[in-house]
Amino acid sequence: MINISSYKQLDIILPNTNKALAKVLGNATPKELEIISNGKDLKSVMNTILKQSGDSSSSDKALLELVKNNPTLKNLGDVSSTIKDLLNSIKSDKEQLPIEKTLKNFLTDIKDLKNSELKQKLENSGVFLESRIKNAKNPQLELKNTLTSLVETLQNSSSPSAKAISNQVKILLNNEILKAASNIDITKENRANQKILAQLSSNIENLISKLKTAQKGIDTIHNPTLNKALEKLEHLIQVKNLTPQNFKLSSIKESLEQISLNINKSFTMESKSIINSLEKIFQSLKGIDSIEKFIDKNLSNDISKLNQNIKDVILKADPIFSKDTNLILNKLQTLNTPEKLNSAQNVKEIISSDLKAILMQTSEEMAKSPHANQNEILKHIDKLSLQIDHYQLLSHLSNGSSLYLPFSWDMLEDGNIELKKDEDEKFYCDIDLKLKEYGELNLKLTLFEKNQLNLHIYSSSEKLKTLLKENIPSLRSALIDIQVTPREIRVYEPKIKAPISPYQNQEDNIYMGFEVKA
Helix, strand or coil: CCCCCCCCCCCCCCCCCCHHHHHHHHHCCHHHHHHHCCCCCHHHHHHHHHHCCCCCCHHHHHHHHHHHHCHHHHCCCCHHHHHHHHHHHHHCCCCCCCHHHHHHHCCCEHHHCCHHHHHHHHHCCCCCHHHHHHCCCCHHHHHHHHHHHHHHHHCCCCCHHHHHHHHHHHHHCCCHHHHHCCCCCHHHCCCCCHHHHHHHHHHHHHHHHHHHHHCCCCCHHHCHHHHHHHHHHHHHCCHHHCCCCCCCHHHHHHHHHHHHHHHHCCCCCCHHHHHHHHHHHHHHHCCCCCHHHHHHCCHHHHHHHHHHHHHHHHHCCCHHHCHHHHHHHHHHCCCCCCCCCCHHHHHHHHHHHCHHHHHHHHHHHHHCCCCCCHHHHHHHHHHHHHHHHHHHHHHHHHCCEEEECCCECCCEEEEEEEEEECCCCCEEEEEEEEECCCEEEEEEEEEECCCEEEEEEEECCHHHHHHHHHHHHHHHHHHHHCCCEEEEEEEECCCCCCCCCCCCCCHHHCCCCCEEEC
């Protein structure tokens, strides 16, 4: 059986555990090794890498170049193809292996993929296995901090229910498990028995029930749906979206209707004046059919004032109905069973769903198995493990996250994603694809100021560039719907050197390809 211990410092950059690194060092010339380290032996090479890890050191850069240019790693192929090959090898036998379900999960068609599923797939891709185990949360400390936040949130409440709940929480915080919970390695925490954990989780479930009961009389002005509509409306009327390309009158009306639905059911004293403001805005919108008329009637200011008035009413509400209390309630619901409060269970769940961990376990079991296709299965497992190790090594050396695409796409021949964040809270994402019909497609994205996006697209295929041009309005619309503002979308020839950052506006490049700007 696989044995991953969180007692030890887990590293992904040792040649005896990372197959990709072993390949690189095995193929490197003495001169290349000398560039990486002052010493020429493997020990000093690895010491240098470990000491300067994550420091963008010259050693890391030199080794990164070796990794990128290593012939074995360059020709590994697409992860999805390896998964398909492994699945075909397994299917040749009547006996179904546990890994089969995990592998199929990574072959979800891109058309059927949801955002929440993609996040989970990336987490379970194997690239983050060691760091996830190392950083596994201490659920008992998490519960302690959540309950402390609840007491602080409810302390100004005038509701009798809130005061009773606060007292119940204070008693819970004196529980022997929570009193002992501290910010230490999860493996060294107080090991409570199942009976004590069961009692604690029962008390948490009782607390959740009381909080929900106390909120049953909540006014519709505190409905989470209203908050979402306010946020979306705020996004739609910001100056950067009041342009011919980004203006979405139908979405503005839809958000206002959602707000109206909630406010009309409200029994707060202030709701009447809010309803009057809404009616005036709806009246003004009747004659609106263009961005020019919308701006001319100053409707963005009227809507902005309406939003602020509603926010002011929400802020005056009793803390038991607040957004903070709802967030805490949601958090408590993730910590309400003995299993969820058990640290070892956290690690077990990571190992049971992570692709690299499952591959390691399957490899150990398959080595002892009489499976008819044993050799072929082990060969594909080894290749898939090497591909994951390759992405881990690239991530480590580039001080970012390098990932494969964890889904199936018939048009895709190969592809990967690189993510980075700088000190100014700008996020950079490079998506490099090799498409069967259109060749190479490179996308460089920069996200800044929380929701402002620049996108540069590089392709040499005229047919693909035409398709991109036709669909950019749909892309803009989809981005605005999820409250992201597309500031700049440009298409370039790949031979033209890309700007240092899509965030930087370089007007001398306008002649290249076509341009769509906010």
